[in-house]
Amino acid sequence: MRVLIVGAGGREHAIAWKISQNEKVEKIFIAPGNAGAELLPKVENVNLSNNIDEYVKFAKENNIDLTFVGSEELLVAGIVDEFHKNGLKIFGPNKQAAILEGSKAYSKDFMKKYGIKTAVYEIFDNAEKAKEFLNNWKDFPVVVKASGLAAGKGVIIAQNLDEAIKAIDDIMIDEKFGNAGSQVVIEEFLDGVEASILSFTDSKIIVPLLSAKDHKKIGENETGLNTGGMGVISPNPYVTDEVFESFKNDIMNPTLKGIKAEGMDFEGVIFFGLMITEKGVYLLEYNMRLGDPETQAVLPLLENDLLELVEYSFDKKLSELNVIWKPLHACCVVGAAKGYPETYRKGDIITGIENASDNELVFIAGAKFENGKFKTNGGRVLNAVAFGETLDEAKKNAYKLLDKIKFDGMYFRKDIGRIK
Template sequence: PEAELSEGIVDIFEAKGLKIFGPNKSAARLESSKAFAKDFMKKYGVKTADYKIFQGPQLAKEYLEEEASFPIVVKASGLAAGKGVLICFTKEQAIKAVEEIMEEKSFGDAGQEVVIEEYLQGFEASILSVFNGNEIFPFISAMDHKKIGEGETGLNTGGMGVLAPNPKFTQAHFDTFEQEILKPTLEGLKQEELLFSGVIFFGLMITEKGIYLLEYNLRMGDPETQATLPLLESDLLEVFQDAHQGKSLDLKWKDAKSCCVVMASGGYPLNYDKGFEIR
């Protein structure tokens, strides 16, 4: 629902006195604009990769030609269904990525602005959480497999499979996440008055130098949700209702493991057929 959230569906519901669980249009920018999110992280001390933001291809390509070191990551700033992130190992690949995003508009309007950022080496972890407007209550961790090919090869997707809890993510990692990612995020939300009841998804990279935040999503992650929710013992409706009322949450989890595997149409995540019967 990220497109609807970014267009202000929550604001419309609330203006009509209707209950809705999710971020208002202003808060949804943390997902709908990677540039906005990166500046938010920097302002409030949330550990994230070094980055540059460009509104046009020429300056972006000049930066890649003259200053950048490789590998590097080129991201469409807007919403691209989890597919607007290109890891580039050479200058030529990075320049081609900028051209695809900004000139050829491979991701449509999402590519009007790009974020070019430091490449981080490590393993990823995903943490969903519920925000009640005052506190953030994290879920258990998950491990998303984003690459289309076997052995984590090929293009990034919205996720091809996921494990929960993340087998590599320790309690020490979780404690660091709370101190260095979650707490400054909460402080930033309060300072910027980005207050709502809804979900905050933290996309993390765990490296030898620490835990970095890759991105926020302001809704349930797919396919992380499919693996995480079966492990939740607490009643989901009650969780959402309590959060909407600003109440504290006591989330309870099963001592078990869960996985989800995604079946995608041939050609995904590029050009692929859809709308036919699944057999």
């Protein structure tokens, strides 16, 4: 098999690492590329632009048997539809289904339509009307979201009216998140603990993977600006059997009902972003691809071959697959460049990656490989992933791995996996 992975981050490195373990795989291409390819056999970077036609052309000319899409922009733009038109096999949602991530406004209306448990909300495409609505809002904090794709950063929790009005100005007037802010969703703030549940679907069934807990804020104790994720643990200790049953009954099953009713037919991933509260389990959002950095913690715990899940999805036989997990905990800590998530440094030499032991993993996110050396080239530079029979052991091992790795200005949170 020849496989093309679309994306560039730590998630794509983790996907390539997992797929490369399949003996049938002869070659893996990553486009537009990830420096982690230097650490893997059979893997090669391909510098393709964000043009879908270019990906189609490459897949045809290089006899690609399967394309696995990691990043969200091209899914929302319709890469799956174009591959299907050209008779190419691709794993991911088509444009119709990808809008569940591409538009928070659409996804909230989908949740309401199919009785999926979610926060009370209103949608606005006019800044003045949004502010007028907020002037009558009594229960702060309130959540203001850019409706479109904003790299995981378009959600603002406003503690008071002034912050909420500023959020509207930032998103809709100043276009801080570009076109993603042409519509906003204003919704009630849910107090609780977040959980991520990645899942595979063949549109006949949804098969949930192991739960995870992301840490999104830049600062310890969940303070400061939102990021793409500063670390993650799996499984999530807050996802008890009772919580999981609530998720299945109130969120997963009605989502499947909605997918069928809307005529969505695809093979791919649904990521459920949940909030576990005293009032129950609520759905915050859908992502229609594997999460980052959740993938980096969840995939190494999967005993099954990843391509097995993909092939069962294409055959519409996911219901027949027994998904097996290693009896371990995983902890992933992100090493970020100084200044992230705002202006950050690039070009610092990274050392110590080669010191990872056999039971430790380093997934490259924002780095390049130049003159035989890894150098920083992004905000979230790398993911240090380690395991343990307990969560505490996994956390200890992840930080021990991170101690081996150095680059100037490296920042990481010291509380990843801390449980209240």
